Amino acid sequence: MRLFSLFLAMVVSLGTAISLMADDGPQPVRMGSGQMTFDTVPGWGLRPDGNSAIGPTHGSVVIDQAGNIYTSAKAGVFVFSPDGRVIQSYLGKDYSNIHDMEIRDEDGTQYIYGARNNDAEGIKFNAQTGEIVLRLKLPEEAGLGKIKFNPTAITVAANGDIYLSNGYASNHIFKYDAAGKYLMHFGEKGNGLKQFNTAHGMTLDTRYEPNRLLICDRNHQPKGRLLHYSLDGEFIEEVTTGLGMPTSVAIQGDFVSVPDLHGRLVILDKTNTIIAVLGNNPSLAKGKNYNVPQDQWIEGVFSGTHGSFWDAEGNLYVQDWNVAGRIMKLVRVGAGTK
Template identity: 40%
Template sequence: MFSSVQAHEGHEHPPKAKGMTEVVRTGNGTFTYENVLDWGKLPEDAKLGPTHGGVAVDKQGLIYVSTNGEKSICVFKPDGTFVKALALKARGIHGLQIVSEGDKEYLYGAQLGGKRDSKENLRALKIDLDGNIVMEIPNKNTGEIPGGVKGITGIAVAADGSIFVSMGYGSNLIHKFDKVGKLLKTFGGRGDELKKFKTCHGLGIDTRFGEPRLLVCDRAKRRLVHLDLDGNWIGVHASNLRLPCAVSFHGDHVAVAELQARVVIIDKTGTPVSFVGDNPNKKQWANFKVANEDQNPGIFSAPHGLSFDATGNLYVQDWNATGRVSKLTLVK
């Protein structure tokens, strides 16, 4: 269903940063949250490194945060304790999801590389939870990929093992591969037409409607779009978003990381039910260089990746030069 999501315009005099020293409430109704102070600190006050990636949560509740820094993917306990860094050869994973396959879980990542314009490490990866790369695409099974893998941004994996990869910083094509990386089909592309994209950034498998759908963050067109798993157009799910980057599902709702300083939670009809971490200071919207000391508690500058956990808490990664990831606890 088509629905419009209207932005909150903020305040005439934005508040000055208070530092990460107080707990604040944010959101609406059932999806009201409190920020967790000093969550996700690294040992010896090390920095995450630039964050331009994603967040995933495994069945044990461990949180995986991809970075462009030397630690690549950082793993945390729910209380924010740093566990380990893994997949050090997979720096710069841009889109990140976790998938159960039998009794094992795997991380799937769209590796853009450490820099947006890097020509190295442009590939889709399957990584076990010990950090071993168990498959990459392209591989010997793949065949020719129209337009190559330039500008890879998003990845999603369906229940049958099909892997969807978006080229949001390049051709705006979406490629569908089988579970061993063979290219099955290609669809989408850049354009002003209704069924074309402008920065098909993040992807998700939407199971809220019975038959699974592919949910696409069509960022520059400020909308979420549904396709079937053969790439056929279903319709616009929500519009007038603030540059949607990534999605995460919890029951009948989807949380959307909006690069322009907000997370919005949307129901099955495409209607917004909660605005989380909405930043009234427009100078910080989609701003990579906001310093840690200028961040406000419970307020975002450039949400890029996010994930619900099993109980509805949110973990959100801002696009940020020094690295920022936040935990928001659902208020019961």
């Protein structure tokens, strides 16, 4: 277990630069430290007129095998090319309010799994065509009665089993098989060692064999934390404590990116030690703030960091929870995964 507060001041002082404004707008900002040093890409993902292309964001980011970037927003799912152009979109009532996503190759076809908090379901759809092939509802077989169903996170095991977290409600995590059949559930709301106070984000932790579930306990008191559970719902350990409000987790190799709603992104190594902090927002008013309009965005400073994903070169794409719709590209200095 590592305390976030012991590292924050050191990492920020070593790795964060201040953006310098030029006549033609913001310049790249360097942030992070050591092998986790990144430069921002000013204006990435904006329309030609300079405005956000996606509208209000409260979602996630994933990347397909071709390198295209999918981000979910209130309006639906937008697909960007690596240079920041919208090349596809899936909009409307079937794709709105996807709070979390995972992408998975299945027999040569890529599928996106989504947790739709406001629409009370999990979905699976073809990443290339948008065809929805599976919907997951609150399982009556779980015997929980008419509880509120407000899913916040979804992930998939190697065998196809699906895990869907009811993070904005009961904090149960439901397990389904690949066809959507309910198998079991575990977890409960609370601040105990084995409880969740907003099981907000979740992914399959492939750094361990057998794989584990890595879960963001966002509102745990006194500070947010990450937990490991087995794929059978058994508590393993607290991974990292003393975080702010960890919203999601994305893994590449030995590294984990952890967006924090306070306005920063933390990177952990294989030992779950914090090795970099990106985009730290020093403003208490603008960190954890949805209502930061685009004209108040600051290059290299995040506001309500909510989703992230790594590309094949080790670059990061980061989404803020934001009224105008903010997604950022961070290019890893000397990029190349190790």
